[in-house]
Amino acid sequence: MILTFDFSSHVPLYMQLRNQIVIAIAQGKLNPGEKLPTIRALAEESGINMMTVSKAYQMLKQEGYIVTDRRHGATVASGKSVSVSEETMKELKLRISELRLSGMKKEDILSLCETLYDQGDNV
């Protein structure tokens, strides 16, 4: 998994990391049961602090995306116990509104959404 960070973004690093992992799971680049890098390894590899990575892992764990074991590290959760948050819906509505105001046609927006979804099908 290739991780990229935008240090000038207003989105915190731990959130950027969390988001990339969520997308990676949805895209099948990380599969249920698969082990994630250890906090220390990911921190060193990415050049960001261990606690920052830990924050992302705690968030993913709390959301049900991963499970952690004090000994075996973190693994991708198997079930679909993830519930849709209120923020997810709000953000989706916002982004579709932005696309609409940019002049995109309805069909084009829906095609875009479909494409983004399909990227999770073992591309």
Place this chain on the structure above:
Amino acid sequence: MILTFDFSSHVPLYMQLRNQIVIAIAQGKLNPGEKLPTIRALAEESGINMMTVSKAYQMLKQEGYIVTDRRHGATVASGKSVSVSEETMKELKLRISELRLSGMKKEDILSLCETLYDQGDNV
């Protein structure tokens, strides 16, 4: 236009205000050429600081959603000079990924997106 703010959210107030105005424009609740409340009026009405409202207006102006006149206040921009930002695309991908991981079917997700889009058609 009814404005609501979540003071416990990690999303800044000025961003919450900006988002609500963008959605209102997309939904046709604010039409091109229509006047927005003055900064002072909106601040007092919402109970948030004038400068916080000003930040939201400056952001909307910079993005091309509104135009401001030192005398006549702020009005909704007419043209579709708004361009899609990189963040918009990233967020859209993220939220669709989250919906997918929640177990929602592709058709349901696309239906949801369509519904959110259609809410801009003079509901």
Place this chain on the structure above:
DNA sequence: ATTATGCATTACAGTATATAATACAAAGGA
């Protein structure tokens, strides 16, 4: 025993956020 793991704690510096008070230039109304 040793080691690696997630996790916790404490401290620190930097940045962002929100508020507050004050003021300014522009433009319309009285």
Place this chain on the structure above:
DNA sequence: TCCTTTGTATTATATACTGTAATGCATAAT
């Protein structure tokens, strides 16, 4: 002309968040 309203700018302050750093702990496999 004088006053008011407008967006905008400045300065200051308090608070919270973010990221880093160092250190340690309980757990469990080796």
